[in-house]
Every structure is written in C-alpha cells, then in structure tokens.
Amino acid sequence: MITLSNLDFQYPSGGGVLSSVSLSVGRGELVGLVGANGSGKSTLLSLVAGLYSPSSGSLSVGGVESPGDEKGIRARCRMVMQDADLQILGGTVEEDLLLGRRRTEDAVAAAHTMAARFHLLDVWDRPVQTLSWGMKRKLCLAAALLDGPEVLLLDEPFSGLDYPGMTEMRRLLVESRDAGLTQLVSSHDLECMVDLVDALVVLDGGRVALAGPPEEVLDHVRDHAVRPPCSWSTGLGIKPWGGGR
Template identity: 60%
Template sequence: MIRLDNISYAYSRECPALYDLSLEVRPGEVLVLAGANGSGKSTLLSLLAGLYSPTSGTLVINREDRDKGAGVNPQCRLVMQDADLQIIGATVEEDLLVGREKREGAVQAAKTMARTFGLDEYWEAPVQNLSWGTKKKLCLAAALLDEPQVLLLDEPFSGLDYPGIREMRRLIDENRRRGLTQVVAVHDLECLVDLADRLAVLSGGRLVALGSPEQVLDVVREHGVRPPCSWLLENKVRPWDD
C-alpha cells in the first residue's frame, strides 16, 4: 500500500529530520513507529499525510507517486498528538461537520460516528469543556468520518489516564479488526506492543530496526525506547538501568 524509497527530509539546511529511509506499510497492518523525542516519527507521519513533501527519495501510496507539490494525501488521515491543535469547530457537532455540507446524510453520518465514540452526549457541548481524553476521541472520530484507507496516529496515548488508555486501545484494536491500515507513533511501547504487527524503530532520523515485536524488542533500549514491562521482567532488566 505504502512504499518509501530512500526518503529524506529537512526543515532547513541546518535542520535535517529524516535520512535515506526505506520502508513499506502493508495493507491492514498496525505498524508502530517507536523512537525517542526528536527521532523523526512526527515528521514521517506528516510526510505520509502529505503535509510535507520529501526533500529526496520516492513516496508511493497505492501506486501513486507522491512527488513534490502533491498536497494533502486524501487516502490518509493524521490525528496529531495535541488535540487542541486539530479541533476546529466550537462544538462537537461543528467539528465533525467541518468541510461538509450540512445535508441530512452528512449530519446523520456524523451523529452515528459520535455515538460510536460515546460523543453523542456532548453533541452541542463547547469543545473547551471536554476532557483531554474526549478531545482525543473527537479528533479520531473526525478522521474516521472521512473513511481513510490509512490512519496515522501521533502519540495517541499522550495525556490519557488508565481508562482513557484502555478506550484508545479498544478503538485501535477495532480498527485493526476492520482491516484499516494504521501507523502509530509512540515513544513508549507499553500500551501498544501487543497490538503491533511490526515495529519500526527510528533514531536520529534513521530507520535502525524493523520487524515483529519479538524480533525488535531486544534492541529498542539502545535507541532510547523503554521496552514493555513484560519484556523487562522476562529478561530481568530494571527499566532505569543502563
């Protein structure tokens, strides 16, 4: 579905972000991008979403070459880490209908999506009154309302409490069961590793490891990523030791 061949990206000559990255995203998989802050995860998601164009290399999505100036990719939807940067509407209703004509079919589809995410009780609520977890769900609902082929999630567990984490896991798992391709960027694998088909580890803008969790977990600590507790216990490693 997605193929990146020797992709590089730089915000400026003094600020390179990705180097010669080659990667394939398979249809229907949950690909987890793991890396410390500044490793290039968010930049890579932005490239896939079409917000940026590669400085060099080739990005192909569904056999379409996403060359420079291709613009936003209609096949992918990005849910950013900071929900407040993504919510546009003043209410849940308004945000779910941004960019859509308020015809009966569109409104009904938005209401159905709101019910799916437990947002129907907040339909007319001002977004500033929503909890952080509810805002995260609103962003995810708005993205799925566009029926994307690929869902891009940047740190979806950031700022969530335990119930919120469980709810986000449930939503990601439901998407996986429906066959939706998902690329999820995280710096901590604890909440997600059991749902991952493959892990791609980024470090300093480079792809340094790729494979199933069983193949990759032995090396993630070397690149600033804490392995899940189950791996630490199995290998008798204390999480904060060098």
C-alpha cells in the same frame, strides 16, 4: 500500502530530520513507530500524510507517489496530531464533525453515528474548550474516520490519557484494524500497544534503526533510547496490556 524508499527530509531552515528512511507497511497492518523524542516520528507521519514532500527519495501510499501527487495522498490518509487543540476547528462536537461538509440529513446522521461510536453524544453540543483531553483526542479521531480514509496516522495517541482512555484507544485501534484500515501509530512508549502491532519501526536520529516483528526487535530497543515493555524485560515475553483488548 505505504512504501518509503531512501527518503530524506530537511525543513526549509536546513535542519536535517530524516535520512535514508526506507520502510513498508502492508494494507490492513497496524505498525508501531517508536523512538525517543526528537527522533523524527511526527515528521515522518506528516510526510506519509502528504503534508510535506520528501527532499529526496520517494514515498507511495496506495500507489500514489510523492513527490508528485501529495493531494492524492492526502485524499487517502488522515492524521491525528498529538495536540488535539491544533486540530479541532469547530466550536462544538457537532460543528467539528460537520466542518467542510454540506449539512444534509445523511451527513448529520453519519456524524451522529460516529459520535455514538466514540461516546461523544452526551457532549454533542458542548463547546469544545470544555471537553477533557481524552474527549478532544476522541473527537479528532472520530473526525478523521468520518472521512473514510484508507490510512490512519496517529501521533502519540496514548499521551495524556488516563487508564480508561488508554483502554478505549486500544479498542479503537483494534476495531480499525479489524475493519481493514492501515494504521501507523507513533509512540515513545511501547507498553500500551506492543501486543497489538504487527510490526515495529524504531527511529533513532532520523534513521530507521530497527524494523520487524516485535519479537525480533524488542531485545535491541534499549540501544536506541526506547524502553521495552515490562513483560519483555522480566522474561515473560509479550503479554496483553492491563487494559485488555
């Protein structure tokens, strides 16, 4: 579903961010993208989302190529940024979910159903600035899924969430995976998701340092400034996180 081949990326200022990145994500897979802060995770997600074009090399999403058809890639992907305040544009939950859509009976019903799935009906008409951080994160995810994407890209979805919020985020990841959605999820911390992912990709200095099933990768993540989950460090293998599935 997602293929990157010898991809390089530099910002217009000239700073090199990604170098010789090659990876593949199969349709319906849930893949963890991990690395220290500044390793290039957010930039890579933005490229896969079609927000940037590679400086060299190529990427493909569902057979649509970049460079070339970034618009086609954007039609297939939705990205939820780390900072929800940068992504929420509507004044209320209702306005944000209906933003850019004709206000038909079907559109309102679909938005209402999605809000119910994310437990946002109680704040349906509340100003978004009064929402908690976790509610804002859920609103961004609800808006992304309302578009019916083939690929969901999540940038640090567990950041800033409390225990119930992390538990709910895990549930939503599993639901999306079970529905056949392809997901690439970035994090600097493996603890909350390592038992859910099909594979891990470890970035270090803008390069893919490790990639493969968690069981093949976890022994080496410390070499790339990533802490393995506690259960792995204590010799217990990969255990379900305390929040459950």
